Amino acid sequence: MNEKKEVGEKAVDFVKEGMVVGLGTGTTVLYTISKLGKLVQQGFYIKGIPTSKQTEKLAIEVGIPLVSFNEIDHIDLAIDGADEVNRELDLIKGGGGALLREKIIAKAAKNFIVVADSQKVVNQLGSFPLPVEVVPFGFEMTMKHIRELGGSPKLRQKNELPYITDNGNYIIDCVFSELKFPEYLEKRFNMIPGVVDNGLFIGMADIVITLDRDKNITIYKRGQDLIST
Numbered sequence: 560m561n562e563k564k565e566v567g568e569k570a571v572d573f574v575k576e577g578m579v580v581g582l583g584t585g586t587t588v589l590y591t592i593s594k595l596g597k598l599v600q601q602g603f604y605i606k607g608i609p610t611s612k613q614t615e616k617l618a619i620e621v622g623i624p625l626v627s628f629n630e631i632d633h634i635d636l637a638i639d640g641a642d643e644v645n646r647e648l649d650l651i652k653g654g655g656g657a658l659l660r661e662k663i664i665a666k667a668a669k670n671f672i673v674v675a676d677s678q679k680v681v682n683q684l685g686s687f688p689l690p691v692e693v694v695p696f697g698f699e700m701t702m703k704h705i706r707e708l709g710g711s712p713k714l715r716q717k718n719e720l721p722y723i724t725d726n727g728n729y730i731i732d733c734v735f736s737e738l739k740f741p742e743y744l745e746k747r748f749n750m751i752p753g754v755v756d757n758g759l760f761i762g763m764a765d766i767v768i769t770l771d772r773d774k775n776i777t778i779y780k781r782g783q784d785l786i787s788t
């Protein structure tokens with residue numbers, strides 16, 4: 560079973576005609592975007608706003624009309640993947656390097672749906688290294704301050720050069736032996752000069768679509784238990 564496809568395509572059930580939809584980044588939401596593209600080709604009308612250049616390219620390929628922030632006053636729904644999800648529906652994101660645009664779009668959306676295969680569901684956040692987007696200027700000093708928060712920071716690299724985000728920044732991946740107080744840490748990281756944002760998404764997801772142990776689609780809604788399988 561392709562879990563990413565199952566959960567990614569299920570999210571399309573929440574998209575209604577005429578919506579402005581935030582389009583996330585990654586190999587799970589790719590299935591959402593592809594299915595939305597097929598519907599658009601059959602006459603279903605939506606507008607998309609992408610969270611990365613990679614997603615922008617994919618959305619254009621599948622035929623989803625795109626808008627930018629200066630053309631809209633709201634986003635109805637954002638759909639995105641995650642690297643980790645806990646039972647409170649808090650997330651670590653940014654494995655794909657798009658955390659800043661993803662957080663801007665998730666925050667702007669009336670509803671934020673996360674699509675996550677069963678491997679992503681954890682009791683406690685922090686096994687996945689926390690991505691932190693930093694400006695290149697003085698990043699060595701920024702890393703020093705990040706280390707003071709208890710993690711082991713490592714500059715993300717691609718082809719032996721610093722990985723560059725769509726915003727022209729670097730990503731520091733931060734390994735924690737135990738990531739305690741994620742709500743505090745999300746805010747604390749962003750107080751370090753040079754940090755643009757971090758991959759903790761606390762209190763943002765409204766719905767998580769995943770699979771249970773028996774591989775049934777399972778939908779969790781913030782503040783409620785399971786709403787359907």
Ligand SMILES: O=C(CO)[C@H](O)[C@H](O)COP(=O)(O)O
Pocket residue numbers: 583584585586587588639640641642651652653654655656657658661
């Ligand atoms: O945060 C992200 C990109 O910045 C992705 O949503 C996250 O990495 C999950 O990706 P995938 O669906 O490929 O496992």
